[in-house]
Amino acid sequence: MSDGICRWGILSTAEIAQKNWAAMANARNASLVAVASRDVAKANSFIDLCQGSTPVPDRPTAYGSYDEMIQADSVDAVYVPLPTGLRKDWVIKVAEAGKHVLCEKPCAVNSEQLQEMVTACQQNGVQFMDGIMFMHSQRxxxxxxxxxxxxxxxxxxxxxxxxxxxxxxxxxxxxxxxxxxxxxxxxxxxxxxxxxxxxxxxxxxxxxxxxxxxxxxxxxxxxxxxxxxxxxxxxxxxxxxxxxxxxxxxxxxxxxxxxxxxxxxxxxxxxxxxPxxxxxxxxxxxxxxxxxxxxxxxxxxxxxxxxxxEYSNNKPGAQESLLFECFSDLVLQNKTDPFWPDASLKTQRLLDLAMESALGGGKVLTV
Missing domain, CATH: 3.30.360.10 (Dihydrodipicolinate Reductase; domain 2)
Incomplete structure (x- = not known):
């Protein structure tokens, strides 16, 4: 943290991260400082693309290794838009490095995986939140x-x-x-x-x-x-x-x-x-x-x-920017809010049951 600003890293160059680059850029208390890919050239290409669309004052550092960015002292919080099937281990690594976690949805393959992720965040004193933007809308x-x-x-x-x-x-x-x-x-x-x-x-x-x-x-x-x-x-x-x-x-x-x-x-x-x-x-x-x-x-x-x-499209005051402001406020206040992981766990539990029912021909299941 630096001068009331939460410093963000993006773990992967998934397309959805382009949208949230703009949201971070327009959040009043956030600064995007790092982007990681398994290939540093790909990270730099992603940064070039986003800088051409929504430039930030200081070009983020490109990392050719997820682990290297996770360990960087310059990063306070990490947005994780990796595919759901690959996400659990990396979220746990981020938490164990003392970094706060904003997780793309759906959070996990199943509730057991998500509970492991949330537990890792709790044990390391970092915030977990999923990326549902509308939760932060004034509407x-x-x-x-x-x-x-x-x-x-x-x-x-x-x-x-x-x-x-x-x-x-x-x-x-x-x-x-x-x-x-x-x-x-x-x-x-x-x-x-x-x-x-x-x-x-x-x-x-x-x-x-x-x-x-x-x-x-x-x-x-x-x-x-x-x-x-x-x-x-x-x-x-x-x-x-x-x-x-x-x-x-x-x-x-x-x-x-x-x-x-x-x-x-x-x-x-x-x-x-x-919207x-x-x-x-x-x-x-x-x-x-x-x-x-x-x-x-x-x-x-x-x-x-x-x-x-309220604006759409990640503009200042839009729901996407307010998401990053809400999260960054928690980081800057050095506190965690259990509401957010609890909401994710309830959503994941219902998703698990919906999948089980769908694969079972629509069977009615008790929650």
Whole structure:
């Protein structure tokens, strides 16, 4: 740490790290100081690319070794966007070197792996957090206010949504998300992780009683040991009667919709993970009214538009930059917040059960 700034390193040159380069650059209390690859030339090429798009004042140091960067005294925290199948050992190494860990999602292959990672962080007194950006959005706090007051939506009864994109042929043939060795949970891990976290958030992190998941389609490419989920439908049921359904897919065009329905109305957000381009993040509240007047039966539309003044695309004050500010604040205050690893562990547990159910033909499992 230096002059109220948390110094960051990136462990690998994964494409997603380009996005978070910009988020670090625009965070008020963070500085990107290092990028590591297994090949120093690749690290330098990554830095050149990102400097050309979102330049930082001091060029980060390129490392041709993960271990070398992990041991560097100039690094306080490490962002780990390695593939899920390769991540556990490196997260543990980062923690054992006394560096704080921001982990890309899905965090691990299973809950046992994630618990090892979290335990290593706890034993070494460092923060663990996953990279769900929307958790840090001002819009999420605004929505929580409406859910909590009970006057607008009433009691929650139903949570539903769809998160998908239609991956082209080259995505299916060569992307890590269609390799069971690198990303064994497929669309459930890549997209369903966000949906499961959204449901936990809406339910104040209460766990459901049961879960089931049906794999609607899978894909088995030639160099992948096993098929991966490409399209899934997931259901959860809570003790208080709330039900949840989420659809995730790599073969259906862009959707990122979530709805929370209650006894008085419902809330809908159309871009819950990656906000639409602009400087306002929106959501809608519907309180329709059915009116009967003699032979005239009418459904009246009553909609309130809500928005927070917040940029998209990693700009200052955007959810991605706020993620790095939140994490950096914890590092600079020399404290850890157990909420974040606990939320990751709950999400991972539900993901494990969803995969187990999907592979078992949609069997209902007790949580």
């Amino acid at each position: 999420l706090a605004a929505m929580k206010g409406l859910l909590a007051d009970g006057q607008v939506l009433g009691d929650i009864r139903r949570i539903s949504g769809s998160f998908s994109f239609n991956g082209p042929e080259e995505f299916q043939a060569g992307n890590i998300r269609t390799s069971s060795h690198l990303e064994p949970q497929g669309c459930l891990g890549d997209l369903g992780w966000y949906q499961l976290r959204f449901a936990l958030w809406a339910m104040d992190y209460q766990m459901p009683e049961s879960i089931s998941c049906r794999m609607l389609s899978d894909f088995h490419r030639a160099d992948s040991p096993h098929p991966v989920p490409m399209e899934c439908s997931l259901d959860m049921f809570f003790a208080n009667g709330v039900s949840v359904n989420f659809y995730s897919s790599f073969i259906t065009e862009h959707q990122q919709v979530c709805t929370v329905a209650g006894t008085k109305g419902f809330l809908r957000i159309d871009d819950f993970v990656l 639409f381009y602009g400087n306002r993040l929106n959501f809608e509240v519907f309180q329709s009214n059915f009116v009967v007047d003699g032979c005239d039966f009418s459904m009246e539309r009553h909609t309130d538009q809500h928005a927070t003044a």
